[in-house]
Every structure is written in structure tokens, then in C-alpha cells.
Amino acid sequence: MLKFRINDIDVEAEPGWTVLETAREYGIEIPTLCFHEAVQASGACRLCMVELREGDWTKLVASCVYPAKDGLNVYTESERITNVRRWIFEMLLSECPASQEIRDMAAKYGVTSTRFAIKDPEQDCIMCGLCTRVCAEVVGVHAIATQSRGVYKKIGSPFMKPNEACVACGSCVSVCPTGAMARRIDLVRGKMEEDQTNAA
The missing domain is CATH 3.30.70 (Alpha-Beta Plaits)
Structure with a gap:
């Protein structure tokens, strides 16, 4: 088993698991849109971004495609991740404003409006593939x-x-x-x- 930490909680993962799969195993919520267990992950929507920390070094990665590794320190709700997630939701609201699903998910994370221009008010597809x-x-x-x-x-x-x-x-x-x-x-x-x- 691979051993690391998510939000300062000790977790274990099977070899081959991703950070997202491990988080879900422990009931730790990470929002996703383009991920589905039936197909290969693509990391297209970037909504599942998490922060890796090691001392003063940090890195943002898409948790659906980032493999679980021994010794990782993963944070899913850091200030940096919260800011990135807000930007992604605002972009989604501008790109597919007709999607009630996107509006509901964004609102759950405190995003109810977008600063970006809406080009097609009827668009509801995020092109996640x-x-x-x-x-x-x-x-x-x-x-x-x-x-x-x-x-x-x-x-x-x-x-x-x-x-x-x-x-x-x-x-x-x-x-x-x-x-x-x-x-x-x-x-x-x-x-x-x-x-x-x-x-x-």
C-alpha cells in the first residue's frame, strides 16, 4: 500500500490509484466534471485540482490523473486551490451559462456570477469529451x-x-x-x- 496524507489525514492507496480515487475512498470531496469511472481520465476540466506541498515547494495538479505516491502531502481546500476553483467555475459559467448543473455546482462552492464575457447564452456543453x-x-x-x-x-x-x-x-x-x-x-x-x- 502507498502511504501519504490528504488534508493532514493519513491515507493509504493501492498501487495504480490516483489522488482522486484515494480521496474518494476516504470520503474526501474533490469536485469533478470530466471524470467518470467508466473511461480513462483526461484531466480536461481541471476542476479536480489539488495542491501538493513539500516545505516551501508547492505544485497544483489534476487529481484525476495524478498517481498516488508515498510521502505526498495533498491539500484539497487550501487558499490557493479555492482561488483556482473559483476561477474555473467563473470560466464555466461564462462558457456554458445555460447549464443548470454547472450553476448548481458553482453555487455549492460559493460562485454565483462570472467576470468573464458570455458569448453564447444557450451553450450548455463544456466540451469535456x-x-x-x-x-x-x-x-x-x-x-x-x-x-x-x-x-x-x-x-x-x-x-x-x-x-x-x-x-x-x-x-x-x-x-x-x-x-x-x-x-x-x-x-x-x-x-x-x-x-x-x-x-x-
């Missing part, structure tokens, strides 16, 4: 993909057209942290009435 990863890694059909790059990046089927590879399993909807995929599923699989017409 959970839907694409579960479709590829668990379902194995690659029916969902990330389109374009930067500010033009979107989540949908290749070429943004209904994809015959989609098996309508709902895995993407179940892992989506903001509920956005439930409102986009028809863009991937096509509307059910169209499927029924084509089948006839």
Missing part, C-alpha cells in the same frame, strides 16, 4: 467526435450529420455532466421517426 470517450472506449463505435478546434470546437457526429454507427444506447447521455448530450442526441443518431421511416 466524456461522451466521445465513452462511445469509443466502452461502446466501441466512435459515433461521436470533437469537431474543429479552439473557439470553434463542437461535439457531435463526424461531419455533424446523423451517424449510422450510433446504436442509441444512451451511454453518452448518462455520462454527460451538464445534461447537454440529452439535448444533442438527435444530432448524432437522427430523429427516431426518421429511423422508423427508413426502416419501413
Whole structure:
């Protein structure tokens, strides 16, 4: 077993565990959005950041991808982490203001407004990629993909057209942290009435 400390509490982890997995094992809360046990962690949303300390040295890491190691000193609620978490929530509120899930989670951590400009009041997707990863890694059909790059990046089927590879399993909807995929599923699989017409 690996032995280290989280918030000055002695913890043990199995080899291969991450800091996030260890914290959850001990009931220590670290917020996440892009993490799901069913797929490989990506560290995309950075909401799970924690602070590592060793004397005067400190480092911020994404706990979902940082491996547990002997002798770590991890802090999940330090002043530095609280400040970073606030900034991330404010950015999320500006990037996907239509997501009630994001607003509720941000409010839980004391963030109810954002200083950043809101470009699309209807946006509810944080581009975390959970839907694409579960479709590829668990379902194995690659029916969902990330389109374009930067500010033009979107989540949908290749070429943004209904994809015959989609098996309508709902895995993407179940892992989506903001509920956005439930409102986009028809863009991937096509509307059910169209499927029924084509089948006839």
C-alpha cells in the first residue's frame, strides 16, 4: 500500500490509484466534471485540482490523473486551490451559462456570477469529451467526435450529420455532466421517426 496524507489525514492507496480515487475512498470531496469511472481520465476540466506541498515547494495538479505516491502531502481546500476553483467555475459559467448543473455546482462552492464575457447564452456543453470517450472506449463505435478546434470546437457526429454507427444506447447521455448530450442526441443518431421511416 502507498502511504501519504490528504488534508493532514493519513491515507493509504493501492498501487495504480490516483489522488482522486484515494480521496474518494476516504470520503474526501474533490469536485469533478470530466471524470467518470467508466473511461480513462483526461484531466480536461481541471476542476479536480489539488495542491501538493513539500516545505516551501508547492505544485497544483489534476487529481484525476495524478498517481498516488508515498510521502505526498495533498491539500484539497487550501487558499490557493479555492482561488483556482473559483476561477474555473467563473470560466464555466461564462462558457456554458445555460447549464443548470454547472450553476448548481458553482453555487455549492460559493460562485454565483462570472467576470468573464458570455458569448453564447444557450451553450450548455463544456466540451469535456466524456461522451466521445465513452462511445469509443466502452461502446466501441466512435459515433461521436470533437469537431474543429479552439473557439470553434463542437461535439457531435463526424461531419455533424446523423451517424449510422450510433446504436442509441444512451451511454453518452448518462455520462454527460451538464445534461447537454440529452439535448444533442438527435444530432448524432437522427430523429427516431426518421429511423422508423427508413426502416419501413
